[in-house]
Each structure stands twice: as structure tokens, then as C-alpha cells.
Amino acid sequence: MKCHVxxxxxxxxxxxEMAINHRFKNTRRRATGLLMLARGDKPKVVCEALGVSDQAVYNWAHAWRIGGVCALMGGHNG
Structure with missing residues (x-):
């Protein structure tokens, strides 16, 4: 499964900016994860560093490719 951003x-x-300043912790975590993937970190490294499942990391990468920032924000985009 492709997981590069x-x-x-x-x-x-x-x-x-989102990784530092966003109101919601899970959105900050997703932004940080995507930055890590973009710099070349493996999904396993990202999930261990952020304390999430490897499937979550793959889901973030997929959501980013489909919908960009709006998809990253998940349920908090009102």
C-alpha cells in the first residue's frame, strides 16, 4: 500500500502551522504525521512516534491525496 506524501x-x-497551532490535538497529530511521511519516514516510524496504529497513518495519507486539508481535519471541519 502506498503511503508516501x-x-x-x-x-x-x-x-x-496546523501541527503547531491547530485547536484539536488529533488534527495536530495528523498534520505532524503527514509531514513525517513527506520527509520520507516509514509508516511504522510515524505510528510509533505518534502513538497511533499503522492503519491510521495509511488512512491519513489516503485522505490527504483525496481531499487535502479538508480531509485531514476529519470531524472537526464543521
Whole structure:
């Protein structure tokens, strides 16, 4: 299963800001995970570092490819 994320500079900056400043912890965690995948970390490393399942990491990468930032925010996008 493919789990690499390619980011343009604007997306990287957005994810960095979300990882630091977003209101919800799980959104900060997702943004951090995607940044880690974008820099080349393996899904196993990401899941261990963030304390989530490997399936969650694959789901984040898939959601990002499908819907970008809106998909990343999950249930908190009102």
C-alpha cells in the first residue's frame, strides 16, 4: 500500500502551522504525521512516534491525496 506524501511548499507550510497551532490535538497529530511521511519516514516510524496504529497513518495519507486539508481535519471541519 502506498503511503508516501508529496507536498508543495504552500502545503508544507500549512501543515507545519496546523501541527503547531491547530485547536484539536488529533488534527495536530495528523498534520505532524503527514509531514513525517513527506520527509520520507516509514509508516511504522510515524505510528510509533505518534502513538497511533499503522492503519491510521495509511488512512491519513489516503485522505490527504483525496481531499487535502479538508480531509485531514476529519470531524472537526464543521
Amino acid at each position: 508529496n507536498l508543495v511548499k504552500a502545503e508544507e507550510i500549512t501543515l507545519q
